[in-house]
Amino acid sequence: MTKLNTQTSVLAQTNDAEDYDDDEALEELEPGQGVVRGAGGYTAAGADSKTKRVVREQRNPGSRGVGTNQSPLEITYPAGSNVETIGFQSHDEARALVAYADVDGDGTDDTYTEGAELGWNANGYLEVISGGSPTEAVATIADEDGVTMSSGDDPTHVLVEFY
Structure with a gap:
């Protein structure tokens, strides 16, 4: 089981191995937003999407300009950038x-x-x-x-x- 600080991280608790993936953001995406894979990358989930894949904060947020006392959750991924996602299972x-x-x-x-x-x-x-x-x-x-x-x-x- 993986536990991270729930105030500064999308990932809180997983019961099995983390389902990590990254690809191009096809539109601006925010940590904590649901996503689906589109042609060539990730887009925001649509209404009633079955996805359990969520944009996570970048594992190396300093490279994206996270300031002092700023949460990585506040930094969005611009369209065209590499976006990091994690998939969740039941009870995660x-x-x-x-x-x-x-x-x-x-x-x-x-x-x-x-x-x-x-x-x-x-x-x-x-x-x-x-x-x-x-x-x-x-x-x-x-x-x-x-x-x-x-x-x-x-x-x-x-x-x-x-x-």
Whole structure:
């Protein structure tokens, strides 16, 4: 089992050998974003994608200009650069990007708690399944006290467990 600092790393815990791969980023990609292999490299996962492959922070982030007190999770991979990814299996945990979804439909902040089901949205971020899109669950929020988000928030890194 591999454990890394969950505050500064996408990879949190894997039960088997890590499924690492790298290739060209066909568009700008963020650590924690879901990806699929396209022709010649990786693109963001689409709505209801079955993928469990996630962009990870570069293993040598200093070469990409990570500053003092800056997390490698904050550094994106530009299109055309070499992107590092990791694939997860059932029960593996990862810190992945979760986007806002108005689950109760009232237009106010929503709090997502442990056990909430997540699926990929059209931008390659996990989103709480709320009866609209996405509809296919690939993960659940794991071991979080509660993540409160509003419509103006950027996707947030949340610890998830894959199905």
